[in-house]
Amino acid sequence: MTIAPFIIEVLQFVILLCVAPLFAGWAKMLKCWSQGRTSPGLFQPYRDIVKLFSKDVALAENASWIFRFTPYLVFGSAVLVGGIIPILSTDLPLAATADVIVLVALFAIARFFTALAGMDIGTAFGGMGSSREMMISSLAEPAMLMAIFTISLAAKSTSLSQMVQVIYSGQSLFRPSIAFALLAFILITLAETGRIPVDNPATHLELTMIHEAMILEYSGRHLALMEWAGMMKLFLFVSLGIAAFFPWGIAPAGDLAAIPVAFIFLLLKLCIAGIFLVLIETGLAKMRLFRLTEFLGAAFLLATLGMLSHFILE
Amino acid sequence: MSEPIDLAFSAIILLLSAPVIAMLLNRSQHLLITAGFSLAVAASALAVAAGVWTVSNGTANKMILVAGLPDLPFHLRLDPLSGFFVVVIGLLSLFVSIYSIGYAKGFLGQRRITSLVIFYCIFIAGMFMVVLADDALIFLISWEVMAAASYFLVMFEDERIENRRAALLYMVVAHVGAIAILLSFGVMAGLATGFKDFSGYTFDAMRASQFPVEWAAVAFFLAFFGFAAKAGVIPLHVWLPEAHPVAPSNVSALMSGVMLKTAIYGIVRVTFDLIKIFPWWWGAVVLVFGLVSAVMGVLYALMQHDLKRLLAYHSVENIGIILIGIGLAMIFASVKLPLLAALALIAGIYHTLNHAMFKGLLFMGAGAVLHATHERNMEEMGGLIHSMPWTAALFLVGCISISALPPFNGFVSEWLTFQAFLLSPSLPGSLLKLLMPMGAALLALTGALAAACFVKAFGVTFLGHWRGLRKPRVREANWPMRLGMVMTALVCLFLGIMPTLVIEWMDTIPGQLVGSKMGTSAGAFGWMWLTPITHERASYSGIIVFLGILAVVVISYLLLHVKPGTIQRVPIWDCGFEKISERMQYNAASFSMPIRRIFGFLFSIRQRVRPVGNGHSAFPKRIHYSLRIRDRFWGWLYRPVADVSFWVSRKVGRLQQGRIQAYLIYSFVTIIVLLVFSI
Secondary structure, three states: OOOHHHHHHHHHHHHHHHHHHHHHHHHHHHHHHHOOOOOOOOOHHHHHHHHHHOOOEEEEOOOOHHHHHHHHHHHHHHHHHHHHOOOOEOOOOOHHHOOHHHHHHHHHHHHHHHHHHHHHOOOHHHHHHHHHHHHHHHHHHHHHHHHHHHHHHHHOOOOHHHHHHHHHOOOOOOOHHHHHHHHHHHHHHHHHOOOOOOOOOOOOOOOOOOHHHHOOOOOHHHHHHHHHHHHHHHHHHHHHHHHHHOOOOOEOOOOOOHHHHHHHHHHHHHHHHHHHHHHHHHHOOOOOHHHHHHHHHHHHHHHHHHHHHHHHHO | OOOHHHHHHHHHHHHHOHHHHHHHOOOOHHHHHHHHHHHHHHHHHHHHHHHHHHHHHOOOEEEEEOOOOOOOOEEEEEOHHHHHHHHHHHHHHHHHHHHHHHHHHHHOOOOOOHHHHHHHHHHHHHHHHHHHEOEHHHHHHHHHHHHHHHHHHHOOOOOOHHHHHHHHHHHHHHHHHHHHHHHHHHHHHHHHHOOOOHHHHEHHHHHHOOOOHHHHHHHHHHHHHHHHHHHOOOOOOOOHHHHHHHOOHHHHHHHHHHHHHHHHHHHHHHHHHHHOOOOHHHHHHHHHHHHHHHHHHHHHHHOOOEHHHHHHHHHHHHHHHHHHHHHHHHHHHHOOOHHHHHHHHHHHHHHHHHHHHHHHHHHHHHHHHHHHHOOOEHHHOOOHHHHOHHHHHHHHHHHHHHOOOOOOHHHHHHHHHHHHHHOHHHOOOHHHHHHHHHHHHHHHHHHHHHHHHHHHHHHHHHOOOOOOOOOOOOOOOOHHHHHHHHHHHHHHHHHHHOHHHHHHHHOHHHHHHOOOOOOOEOOOOOOOOEEOOOOOOOOEOHHHHHHHHHHHHHHHHHHHOOOOOOEEEEOOOOOOOOOOOHHHOOOHHHHOHHHHHHOHHHOEEEEEEEEEOOOOOOOOOEEEEEEEEEOHHHHHHHHHHHHHHHHHHHHHHOOOOOOHHHHHHHHHHHHHHHHHHHO
């Protein structure tokens, strides 16, 4: 057993923890620019996190252990997912722990507890956020799985590292099914990470809040963990998309020299992904809650079309 | 004790001796609770030992009892399949019996529990007998014993009219199903001997014979109908959400957790063991029924506000998921893909075990809540996590498991089912290939909706504040109840993080039924990774997921708690409104409102909003809101059947004149007709 994969694994964790806020800052900066505002700078998310960590926690009187445990669990599951997705290299000791279905389920358990935490205090806001979030996720999750299944049918595997290797070997490029799956995946990423047009991360208006409503009662280090985990979730969804659809640059197994190149590729791809994200966010308006069924239905339809075209055309 | 079947048989004898003990101890109800349920604990433990032994051996052993009708002795057989179900039944009844020692104390001083103990033990014995039966006769007798005992258990609190109605409905559906099963066995037994003599009634004779295709189809669909009625497959599910909630909670746990599983056992036994050769479309029918039950079950569950009813609808959903696995196994087996059939069959029966555990746990938790608050309506509840910390934590384990979230057990079997779906490209035929993706999508939808439903169930019951007007004094469940639930929760966790061990143990079942083992540790990995087919294809390690999350949680917790005393307890932030009240919380109806709006077309919903009091309609003093949601199947299927049978019986009733002369004429005509036919 060589030590190299373990070093890469640790590197991935470091990148996850450090680059995720950077990516969030990048998206925020671009958004400010595109709307003609002055941006708070690339490093504002770090400052926010540090500030929140140094503050005391104000906890509602009837908060139970669920409320206090949730930030740690959400953070923990995000970190674990970061160790499984091939961000730098496919040669990860943790890669065999979970395939894509498990990754989806790990996001689901974080969401399950966040929704419970929203209901824990007993305010109307929290319950509203939980109810809406579970509605959206119950429509987004099948679409997500369908998109993933389409790729995994092409790759004959649900393991992400294996998918990357198959795409490397040039077997499943530029197929119609993959294109449909990619479109569906983009729509779902917007829904799952709470971006416009599904949810607005910057709002605190009761009619439009979804994710923010659930974590409204959090403060101090708990809020810091939730915010950080939120940034990691965005980063992880983008990395998941990169690994499944644009894996070029990810280092193949046993190639240590390719790691710096992989890192540069990653940053480049993140820059581009950020630009795309901001283009979508500034180009669209937030949807009404019950219009979302059409949005998520479209995602599901696209994913299903992808799967059908896999069976019919390929 | 030389053979496992002796152990299992002695467990049944032990359980059947319960009535004697109950009669003897009738005077001292306290002692009866302890003695009766301890007896069930001991018998269940014996049965579990027998089952585990048989499954790991992979051999079958038989027993012939010279009882019953002359020349038609009872045959018993314990093979890996029945051994597995003996373990499922035994394990849950072991935990539930421990729980019952505490739970039944709640009835002391209110009613006599003698009948509860008697029928509880007979009920468990009936279930054991069903899975041990090796001929049609003892199978049907045991089936009826089980049904009758559970009928009396549903009727236990018989002063309420809803309980009597539910029990009657249950009895009717159970018997319609039993008739179908009887006919199915009749077809198979007749064909086994060519309608010559009675020796075809043993399962051995049925196993040995080859049925013609069309008769096999008749036998299969009769049996499927009969077992589906017992399992609560949609559209035969209506009795289930009526009967399960009104039974005492320990009985609900057994009925939902394991009684439904005897029907699954029946389907697997008849299909894979007795009929053996079948076309793929049978599997497709089972798969479609499974998918419909799964999705509709969870959607109906989401609309409920009675905690136990909600859980009962989830049984419909989970039976659906099990049938998906079995349907896939049938499809794969019929096109001669034994390895994939083994995977799908394992997925189905692993979910059977998982569902028994987490549904048992959830019903026990609901029972503890009911016991403490005397309330079944979730709209009234809230904040119980503070007064019932144990029950809340254990109920949460059940919620996570049933929502198919890692690292608990429900996820493992759903993951395996997904893997089976993803292997569908190896199937011939484009119709099948198109069915599969839709199936996978519906299963995904089911899982996501189940999570939404259990956020609602747990959130509304245990979190927030008490929603009702008067908060009762709530006390935590007593120790036997906690112990029963803790053990079930631990098994849920074990099945979630150690699936490889369990699947290797039960791999003898597909080995015998579909002719191939799944072989979990394919590839280079060891016991920690579950790798169906190959490790390149897919892998999952529950234990690493569990330990990984645990490690990050502990590390981040320790890092952040270097400074003590940095948490301040403050009142809820009320936006400066200062009149925030418990009634403003989200409740069960409001939580499920978005989903109700999206999937509303599936239900018959009547919603009324009415301002109360005088004044301008734009500024009502109070608003009266009522919501009624009904199962559409009542109107579609049951109302017409009920109407027709009433109509027929009214017409037939005309024959009853009440005059002896008319009756004598009837008898005379009947004899003449019979004589004509016999010539």
